[in-house]
Amino acid sequence: MKKTFSNRYIFIYSAVLVVVAALILTVVAVSLKPAQEKNQQAETKQMILKTIGIDATRDNAAELYAQNIQEADLKGEPYFTFKGGVIIPLRGTGLWGPIWGYLAFDDGGTVVGAVFDHKGETPGLGGEISTDKFAQRFVGKEMCEEPIRLKKNADKDNPYEVDAISGGTMTSNGVTAMLATAYEKYSDVIPCHEDCEAISALMMEEEEQ
Amino acid sequence: MKNTDLIKLPFSKNNPILVQVLGVCSCLAVTAQLKPAVVMAVSVTVVVALSNLIISLMRNTIPPRIRIIVQLVVVSTLVVLVDQVLKAYMYDVSKQLSVFVGLIITNCIVMGRLEAFAMVQKPWPSLLDGLGNGLGYSVILIVLGFVRELFGSGTLWGYPVVEKLGLYNIGYENNGLMIMPPMALILVGLIIWWHRSRNKDLVEQ
Structure with a gap:
């Protein structure tokens, strides 16, 4: 017999x-929040440290960060400096959600390290931007005159081109747009090799005199 | 049905992907690599088993007219709960998993098993049914992840197998189609073909 319900x-x-479901979730979310926030902050510090080649664990990230990184800002936009260069933050949108990253330049304007992450790009496709393999493609590039672009079959010798992700075109476009935005914002603090050449030329002249 | 069949059948004649044709969407989306495939397989198995158990315990109190809503509330509560705990204590796993949360809630296998089994069966068989179907789903996901990562990217679990074997030096190239979702559909089709040719009674007239 089928029961009937009024x-x-x-x-x-x-x-x-x-109400029961909401209560359970609220209690869990509130009680776990401190632990989650700690993880997120440590992760941001780990990411920044990684761009300058320091592999920090979640436990020692705060300490290493304090030792190596100085926070700075350019007209209200935060960026970071380390001994021998600057790190700029990147913020943008991928296919499914936010993507972000950090790009470290040495004083000569060459990218020494990059790191990317995403909220919800497709694993194995756009999600590949968070891998070291992808970040490694940026090393040796520069953002002196224009932002770096992601391109299919990028020219390895072109300092403004990086190989895009196969199967992750929308995410790759997002990364390109994110780099362009960052270039607009931070072009004043991104070091440039031409400046270096100009400075060294000046120094040479001074020496000759 | 015997309890052992509840675990065994989803591997053969009642596989959720091959026979019930449920959960195909996520199986195309996350199998480009082995690792996310395994994480997804484990998460779905846990969620199917637990939600089957909870719905089975509640089954006599659920008004039929709002049963789907009740099921969804239970499933999504469970998924969000698991996600929150992982974010706090297993941050790295949670980063792999977070993208799949939405996919688990909408996974047809979860809803399918709740509707077809847990609503009318006792808790213990329901738990077993959930486990069995979760594992049956896992097997297909892992096979797909294995094949697609090996031939599409030349790696397994991120380890560069093909490069280590030196196959690139003798002209081998990765198959780019393998990492695209259509290839997963073709592979599932091939597995279903093989599966039906071995189990003739499944072939529709």
Whole structure:
């Protein structure tokens, strides 16, 4: 025999169910929040340290960060400096959600390290931007005159081109747009090799005199 | 049905992907590499088993007219709960998993098993049914992840197998089609073909 339920029962049942579910989730979310935030902050510091070749664990990230990184800002936009260069933050959108990263330049304007991450790009396709293999493609490039672009079959010798991800075109376009935005914002602090050449030329002249 | 069949059948004649044709969407989306495939397989198995158990315990109190909503509330609560705990204590795993959360809630296998089994069966068989179907799904995901990563990217679990074997030096190239979702569909089709040719009674007239 099939049981019948009154409308009253259905309303009360669904109200109680939703309140119970909401209570459980609220309690869990509030009680776990400190641990989650600690993880996120440590991760940001780990990412920044990684661009200058320091592999920090989640535990010693805060300490190494304090030793190696100075925070700075350019007209209200935060960036970072380390001994021998600057690190700029990147913020943008991929295919499914936010993507972000950090790009470290040495004083000569050459990229010494990069790191990218994403909220929800497709694993194995766009999600590949968070791998070391992808980040490694940026090393040796520069953003002196224009932003770095992601391209299919990029020219390895062109300092402004990086190989895009096969199967991750939309995410790759997102990375390109993110780099362009960062270039606009931070072009004043991104070091440039031409400046270096100009400075060294000046120094040479001084020496000759 | 015997309890052992509840675990065994999803591997052969009642496989969720091959026979029930459920959960195909996520199986195309996450199998470009082995690691996300395994993480997805484990998460879905846990969620199917637990939600089957909980819905089975509640089954006599659920008004049929709002049963789908009740099932969804239970499934999504469970998934969000697991995600929150992972974010706090297993941050790295959670980063792999977070992208799949939405996919698990909408995974047809979860809803399918709740509707077809847990709503009318006792808790213990329901738990076994959930485990069995989760594992049956896992097997296909892992096979697909293995084949697609090996031939598409030349790696396994991120380890460069093909490069180490030196096959690139003798002119071998990765198959780019393998990492695209259509190839997963073709592979599933091939597996279903092989599966039906071995189990003739599954072939529709």
